């Protein structure tokens with residue numbers, strides 16, 4: 001266990017630190033991990049090993065087991081307000097919902113009559129609206145039929161709309177806890193930043209601005225705590241940013257992280273997917289969630 005992973009850069013970083021906590025390796029030996037999400041229904045953390053074409057479930061005291069294989073090269077995962085699992089699938093180029101009986105419903109696989117590129121990550125609003133990114137990481141260049149790499153808004157009535165069209169490789173995506181701000185990262189080499197947008201009338205991202213340039217490394221994925229701090233993957237670990245984009249401090253991780261998610265019964269454990277390993281660290285703050293009453 002890495003006993004001193006916290007690198008404070010501002011005094012109020014102390015608010016997130018749990019002094020007794022270190023970064024724990026929960027399981028290694030994976031190929032490339034992504035898409036962590038805490039699922040009370042499954043009883044633990046669901047996450048994706050993209051090249052292994054498998055999703056896993058980690059449970060306290062029980063370790064890891066296969067959750068779904070083949071996973072159609074699943075990447076990002078999230079819960080909807082009913083606690084159902086939503087998944088971005090690279091291989092089948094679609095976004096799905098896993099129903100409580102285990103059956104799978106396709107939420108989106110085409111736009112304008114053409115296949116999506118390879119949905120990467122997603123976030124859900126309390127009214128059930130799904131926002132997802134569609135970069136080309138899961139396809140060959142000649143397979144791209146859409147004339148862009150869009151950020152999509154999937155309305156509760158099923159209407160799919162390309163709401164942001166000037167990204168090169170839109171990747172991580174999340175909403176502020178009050179759902180007034182949408183954050184989206186662009187992991188294109190020349191950009192590697194997170195942008196923020198005000199949500200006009202709760203549906204239209206406007207006033208886009210660069211929230212934070214990430215480097216070294218990129219912001220593949222990120223989550224927010226219930227106070228609106230943003231926890232993102234970066235080259236040397238997890239960066240913790242305040243709502244103005246200021247860097248409060250870093251959490252060092254033994255491998256380069258891809259993404260993170262709050263979980264545990266009280267929502268104060270940050271799970272980190274990092275290449276071949278799944279890690280966790282206990283914090284003093286609780287994650288934001290669209291599922292009412294998710295944390296004990």
Ligand code: MG
Nearest residue numbers: 120121171220
């Ligand atoms: Mg990603």
